[in-house]
Amino acid sequence: MNKKKKYGAIVIGVSAGGLTALSFIFKKLPADFSIPIIVIQHRNTSQRDLLEEILQEKCKLKLKQADEKEKIKEGTIYIGPPDYHLLIESDHTFSLSSDARVKYSRPSIDVLFESASYVYQDRLVGIILTGANNDGSDGIKRIAKNGGMTIAQNPEDAEFPPMPEAAIATGSVRKILSLAEIQKCLLKINQE
Amino acid sequence: MNFDKKEFQDLLDSIHFIYGYDFTDYSEASLRRRVEHFMTSRKMDDLTYLGRTLAKDERLFAEFVLEMSVTVTTMFRDPAFYKSIRENVTKRLATYPFIKIWIAGCATGQEVYSLAILLEEEGLLNRSIIYATDINQKSLQIAKEGVYSIDGLKEYTLNYQKAGGTKSFSEYYKAKYNHVMFDKSLKQNIVFSPHNLAVDQSFNEFQLIICRNVLIYFKQSLQNKVFDLFYDSLCPFGFLGLGNKESLLFSDKKKHFEDIDKREKIFMKKKISS
Numbered sequence: 490m491n492k493k494k495k496y497g498a499i500v501i502g503v504s505a506g507g508l509t510a511l512s513f514i515f516k517k518l519p520a521d522f523s524i525p526i527i528v529i530q531h532r533n534t535s536q537r538d539l540l541e542e543i544l545q546e547k548c549k550l551k552l553k554q555a556d557e558k559e560k561i562k563e564g565t566i567y568i569g570p571p572d573y574h575l576l577i578e579s580d581h582t583f584s585l586s587s588d589a590r591v592k593y594s595r596p597s598i599d600v601l602f603e604s605a606s607y608v609y610q611d612r613l614v615g616i617i618l619t620g621a622n623n624d625g626s627d628g629i630k631r632i633a634k635n636g637g638m639t640i641a642q643n644p645e646d647a648e649f650p651p652m653p654e655a656a657i658a659t660g661s662v663r664k665i666l667s668l669a670e671i672q673k674c675l676l677k678i679n680q681e
Numbered sequence: 682m683n684f685d686k687k688e689f690q691d692l693l694d695s696i697h698f699i700y701g702y703d704f705t706d707y708s709e710a711s712l713r714r715r716v717e718h719f720m721t722s723r724k725m726d727d728l729t730y731l732g733r734t735l736a737k738d739e740r741l742f743a744e745f746v747l748e749m750s751v752t753v754t755t756m757f758r759d760p761a762f763y764k765s766i767r768e769n770v771t772k773r774l775a776t777y778p779f780i781k782i783w784i785a786g787c788a789t790g791q792e793v794y795s796l797a798i799l800l801e802e803e804g805l806l807n808r809s810i811i812y813a814t815d816i817n818q819k820s821l822q823i824a825k826e827g828v829y830s831i832d833g834l835k836e837y838t839l840n841y842q843k844a845g846g847t848k849s850f851s852e853y854y855k856a857k858y859n860h861v862m863f864d865k866s867l868k869q870n871i872v873f874s875p876h877n878l879a880v881d882q883s884f885n886e887f888q889l890i891i892c893r894n895v896l897i898y899f900k901q902s903l904q905n906k907v908f909d910l911f912y913d914s915l916c917p918f919g920f921l922g923l924g925n926k927e928s929l930l931f932s933d934k935k936k937h938f939e940d941i942d943k944r945e946k947i948f949m950k951k952k953i954s955s
Contacts, residue, residue, distance in 0.1 A: 537925070557897050557926050570926055572759075573897070576710035579686070584708040585926055587894040588715075589753050604710040607683065635683065 495681040496638070497612040498561065498577075499524055500605045502598030502628065504531040504620025506648030508543065511618075513668050514675070515548035515566065522550055522679050524614075526566045527575070527605065529598045531620070534572040541568055555583045569596040576604040592624045602628020611636030614678060616671065617662075618642045620652025626659050633661035638678070640664045640671060682717050688728040689713065695732050700742060704749065706879060706903035712749065719748050750817040752788045752894065755836055757795045759925050760843035762893075765945040766796075767845050770920050771803045774888055780809040783887045783914065785878060786895030787813040790824025791837075794853075795844070796891065797867040802847050806870060812885065814876035825873045827863040834861055878907050883914040890915060894924035901931060908932040917952040 503510055507530045532540055538554055545552045548566065555567040561581045569575035573585040574596050591597035602615050602625060615632040617625045619642060633639045639662045644650035646667040656662050666674060690705075697703045704712060716731075725731050735742045757763050774780050780800075787793050793813040800806040815821045834856070841850040854861040876884075878895065890911050896904050911921055912934045921938065923946040929935045938948040 558901060558931065573894075573926060574711075576708075576714070578708065578710050584710050585897045586708075586711040586714075587752055587754070587897065587924075588711065600714065604714070607710075607713070 494524060494679075495612065496524055496614050496678055497609045498605060499526045499614040499616065499675065499678070500602055500628075500632075501526065501528045501616045501618060502602065502620075502625035502652075503528065503618040504598075504622060504624065504649070504652055506619035507531070508540070509648065510642070510668055511544060512547045514672050515544060515550070515552070517672050518548060518550055518675065520549040521564070522675075523563045524679055525561050525563055526550075527555065527561070527569075527577070527601065528566065529569045529575060529596045529601045531594055531596070531598075531622075531624070532571045537571060544568070555585075557583060557585045559583050569601060571596070574600040576600060577608050578604075579608055581608065592622065594622070594624050598625035599628040603631045606631045606635045606637060609637065613637035614640065616640045616642075617653050617656040618668075618671075619647040619649045621649040622652060623655035625652060626655040629656045630659050630661045633659075633663070638663060640666060640674065642671065643667050682720065682726065684713060684717070684728055688732075689716075692716075692728055692732045692735075695736060696742075699736050702746060703879060706900050707749075708898050708900060711898055715749050719745060747817055747819050750815075751820060752786070752817075752898075754788045754791050754894070755833060755840065756791045757837070757840035757844040758792060758893070759945070760840045760845075762922065762925065762945045762947075763795060763799055763844035765942045765947055766922065767799055767803065769941050769947065770889065770922075771800070771805060773918070773920075774809075775803070775805060777888055778808065780805060780889070781885060781887045782809060782811045782889045782891070783885070784811060784813045785876065785890060785892040785911075787815050787821070787824055787873075788817075789820050789829075790827060790873075791829065791833075792891070792893065793824060793871060793873075794827060794863045794867055795841075797871060798841070798846070798853055799844070801867065806867075809870055811871045812887075813871055813873050816875065816877045816879075818875060821873055821875060827868060828860050829863075831856060831859045831861055837861075878910065879903060883910055885914065886916050887914055887919060888916055889920045889922070891922040892924075893922065894927070896927050897924065904931070905933055908934045912937060912950065915950045917950060919950045921948045921950065922946065923948075 552566040641653040641656045641662045644654045838850045941947040
């Protein structure tokens with residue numbers, strides 16, 4: 490096995506304006522980018538896998554909807570399914586829940602971030618991108634508390650600033666970056 | 682809160698020992714979240730303290746069990762599922778003189794009334810009996826009453842139409858103040874009853890079993906046990922409907938079922954078991 494990387498997973502939370510932002514970041518990730526990326530994008534329940542189809546066309550990495558009990562693999566981008574919360578178990582598999590909405594959202598960014606932080610502790614990177622609500626801010630706090638890396642998109646760079654602003658307002662965000670800088674930062678993290 | 686793994690396991694073990702409730706087969710991340718929520722709402726922050734308090738306080742434990750097992754749903758959740766039941770399953774159900782259906786894990790009952798409406802429109806409700814079960818007594822009580830907040834009505838109506846409803850949805854309920862109450866005639870052939878999928882046995886033979894978004898809360902071992910239970914509870918050519926992110930993929934019983942609708946997760950039990 491290779492030397493263990495500094496980070497075991499990257500979690501991204503994004504809402505309104507997400508398709509453009511995610512496409513921008515993913516299209517430049519090289520095919521050998523190894524850290525698994527797990528995304529919660531607030532989405533419509535009636536389009537079950539359209540988002541995955543669109544995003545896959547724009548990136549070289551394998552991209553799929555996270556399945557229940559699926560093992561998290563390197564070199565893969567996972568997207569949380571519509572209408573379920575996505576959580577990570579200690580054995581690095583996904584689980585889903587149909588619990589009540591959190592901050593009006595299901596999937597909830599906080600739910601993913603908090604469960605991921607429990608499992609990966611300081612080996613987790615949490616990123617909040619564009620969005621028109623405040624989901625993810627509690628998750629960001631948790632990641633920072635457990636020693637993980639926290640990043641928010643610069644609100645000036647975001648199509649919808651409220652979500653990164655709410656994350657930044659917690660005082661738990663370590664880096665505030667534009668999409669282009671986040672992209673570079675991920676490449677660097679992948680080398681660490 | 683950052684639970685210590687061992688302390689969390691100790692809590693589950695002591696609950697099992699004292700009360701006989703086994704949560705160790707539940708998916709841990711969701712359970713942890715619920716425990717965390719239970720503690721926050723009661724201003725507790727120590728797992729060991731929670732364990733000791735639960736052991737001594739039966740009433741608190743009763744509340745704890747309710748909160749650990751509460752699930753939410755809506756009318757015609759995933760309309761395409763109900764449309765598929767209407768198109769692919771009801772015709773075959775119609776060949777039976779008497780139709781027995783089990784909705785396992787019915788939560789607050791919205792999907793039970795959805796199915797009753799669908800059967801009514803297909804002319805099958807009067808010779809069907811729906812057993813709707815859940816582990817959670819509080820949810821079951823809400824299900825029995827069939828009274829829901831009016832806030833959900835817009836979604837219910839939209840889902841009903843998308844699910845291929847043939848009438849005006851308002852024929853099925855009365856709206857009063859801030860609530861909607863489903864028609865009593867829908868309830869006539871429904872039996873609500875407590876059932877714990879983790880420990881209770883089969884109680885009948887069914888032509889259709891629906892269990893949606895319940896298995897996602899279980900670890901693989903318990904999922905397999907429940908699939909065995911369903912298999913044993915279905916008649917030959919009986920149908921099984923799951924939630925749209927659930928599948929028989931990892932189940933030992935997979936080869937004993939065939940796909941009726943892969944996308945909507947509707948399966949049929951094969952006649953001969955091999």
